[in-house]
Amino acid sequence: MSDDATAFVPGHITGFFSAHPDDDPAVAGSRGAGVTLSHGVTVTVEPASESTVTLDGEAVEMEPVASVLQSLGVTAAVEAESELPLGAGFGVSGAMALGTALASNAVFSCGRSENELVTVAHEAEVRAGTGLGDVVAQARGGMPIRIDPGAPRHGYIDGIPARPRIEYVTFGGLSTADIIGGDTSTLTTAGEAALDALAEEPTVDRFLAESRQFARDADLLTDRVETAIADVRDAGGDAAMAMLGETVFAVGTGLSDAGYDPERCFVHPAGSTLDTA
């Protein structure tokens, strides 16, 4: 048993998705496509007599993290530092769950494989209603295309072979639990159409075009998001909305060129990683 261990988990923006609930949380998930970010969440775990979770130094209630600790049968102090805002479509809760699973396995010598740890974190997110596809995407890195939903052994993931620069701005949050807990039939129809189109041509341009169309068809655009996307396109770039948050992301210098002051990062190549021992 080590004293502590640290894992980094990239942020993940979903561009479009369809929801696929199931009684088995390892089978439940989403199909869709997104982009993992070099900005993410660093999670440090150390043994403690009582489990606690902090995010950027503040104590937080984080059901997926508590659920991961319970699944692994450990009590620990979990400290997360995030470069990304919570609740704005960056997969921060998924990152915290997955980082907790990876770092806890190292600290407590749980003896789980990588796919088992991804499954534990995915199930925790699904049960909490905080996400359906972030964890498996964050474990993989790159620009994941979630072809079949669910945890490893159920899901199947491909990717867009590209690593563009990414810019993003956030105007506020949207509740993932409210949207994926409600009627998802309209968004699922739109998401499956987008996925079929992307499979025909797995490129960055097509991903952005299908993501824009999805936000419109699924009726999820807000006024501020719609305006920012239009501004980027007027300036000759391309952008789309993060699912689910009032967040706009663009490739290259799309938002800067349109006069915004965005955060800047890259597509993350690796997916979640433990720090080198």
Add this chain to the structure above:
Amino acid sequence: MSDDATAFVPGHITGFFSAHPDDDPAVAGSRGAGVTLSHGVTVTVEPASESTVTLDGEAVEMEPVASVLQSLGVTAAVEAESELPLGAGFGVSGAMALGTALASNAVFSCGRSENELVTVAHEAEVRAGTGLGDVVAQARGGMPIRIDPGAPRHGYIDGIPARPRIEYVTFGGLSTADIIGGDTSTLTTAGEAALDALAEEPTVDRFLAESRQFARDADLLTDRVETAIADVRDAGGDAAMAMLGETVFAVGTGLSDAGYDPERCFVHPAGSTLDTA
């Protein structure tokens, strides 16, 4: 169409494996486990009127690379720079095939997905007889456990959740084609036993122990390799043999501590990556 594109592919050392031939090269492959390295091969592709391949500045015949270019229907100048020796168990041919696939797709806008490109490179390696499992491991990164053989959609890969330092020394090469083209029944029995044991306990220690046992059971140890492994163990470390080369790898400072002058690197977290656009 870009002027050129560059991809990095990590080296991959297999610790143990079983061979699973099939008439369909996407189905054929190996089961087993290994470690991807921060040392690897950088492949640059640019359009050319005739296809050529260089490795560290020298023209080479490299059947898997030629086969990848043919599968993608392109003619290109492929320049590879390798930190690792060819033919000594580091997956250099697989790295060149996969790097060529990724970079060619970017240069020629082939519109293939990541899994399609991995499949093209895997098929090329299998057809050439130069490897069975390196390409899928190199696409993934980390410490891959190849549970089901074959290209994506056929194969299934898990991983050991750890990122130790790695040291290695090479005494010479072994012919992959000779060994995997011969009678593989003994090594396959030994490889499957090792995989079952690792699945019980997917840790670095168990991986090294099973790899050592495999080299002995499959009768692949050479005198120099056996001596070096014994030296590392006498010095309190652990080491095993790379399949297939006269190469010994150790975790941490195992070889240095035993008085060798090894190359030093890390477990590669990402798998193959295109350079940022």
